[in-house]
Amino acid sequence: MGVIDPELTRIPARKLTANALRQLAPSINETEDTPDLILHHGKDPISEYNNPDLIPGMYPTLYPFGIGGFDDKSRPTSLSFENQANYYLNLADKSFRYHYFFIFVILNMIQRRRAHLHTSFTVKSARFQLVAPSLTSLSSETLFDVAEVIENERTTASLTPDQRRALDLLRYINTIATKIPGSYAAKISARTEIxxxxxxxxLPHLFFTFNPSAVHSPIFHVMYGDKTIDLESRYPKVPLPAERVRQLAHDPVAAADFYDFAVKALFEHLLGWDYSKRASTERGGIFGRIRAFYAATE
Structure with a gap:
């Protein structure tokens, strides 16, 4: 078949399927009862809680011995999910931070865990017990009507009692999403704190945007591991632009460490803030002594 039809365009799909089944089935001369390849499957999803074998099974190249997973109850000292993730990303072996998918999957799991944790607190609160009967009595038509009012920015003075209970539902949804990092509700919470x-x-006396550029900074490239850069030089030589961009994309953890270092250096050495005492130093900074500040990261 491969000689006369190398692209397999003339072979019916049913024949390809049958041939694939034959490849999986054991030979008639063998005594084995199982095929060469078995794909295990089931209708129940695998839990990501209290399952130390989950992450090592997903990334065997990062866990070659199959140990070191999260939520391992056999540890003498308990270790939180986020602390263990931070530990892996700060190992001398940078395989975890260089992996294409590990960071994104772990961040997604952290976001879901925070959402689940905060949802649990909200459900058990006394306020939810008062709102719950109203939530269960809402109809889909009421929700659609309220959505149209909000979308078209109409007045809420003429809302019916059921529609007002729907607005209570929206406030409840914002509450359970507040603790999720990066969510819109988290931004609303930050504005409330400000x-x-x-x-x-x-009112604040100063507002500024601080945007340190990792790709152009020799400090970042030293954090990345570039040993060709001499920080003692007055004008350190950095790699070519294409190589700088590649290093930034290759190690986002080093970029985050550089950003954290730059922000702390700014507040400590220019603005005179003592992070250990959580107060301004006696000498202060270029604008005097700081009483308080609020910083948000985009």
Missing amino acids: RSYFSYFG
Whole structure:
């Protein structure tokens, strides 16, 4: 078949399927009862909680011995999911931070765990017990009507009692999403905290955007592991632009470490903030002594 039809365009699909089944089935001369390849499957999804074999099974190249998973109850000292993830990303062996998918999968699991944890707190609160009967009595038509009012920015003065209970549902949804990093509700929570600073400390005297560029900084490339850069030189030589971009994309953890280092250096050495005491130093910085500040990362 491969000689006269190398692209397999003239072979019916049923013949290809039958041939594949024959490859999986054991030979008639063998006594084995199982085929060469078995794909295990089931209708129940695998739990990501209290399952130390999950991550090592997903990434065998990162866990060649099949140990070191998360939520391992056999450890003498308990270790949280986030602390263990941070530990893996800061190992001298940078296989975890260089992996294409590990960081994104772990971040997604952390987001879901935070959502589940905060949902549990909200369900057990006294406020939810008061709102729950209203939520269960809402109809789909009521929700659609309220959605249309919000989308078209209409007045809420003429809402029916059921539609007002739907607005309570929206406030409840914002509450359970507040603790999820990167969510829109988390941004709303940050704005609320900033306004509370206004009430206690007064309006801020200074607003600025700090954007350290990792790709052009010799400090980042040293954090990445580039040993050709001499930071003691007045004008350190950095790699070519294409290589700088490649290093930045190759190690996002080093980029995050550089950003954290740059922000702390700014507040400690220019603005005179003591992170250990969580207060301004006696000498202060270029703008005097800081009473309070609020920083948000995009």
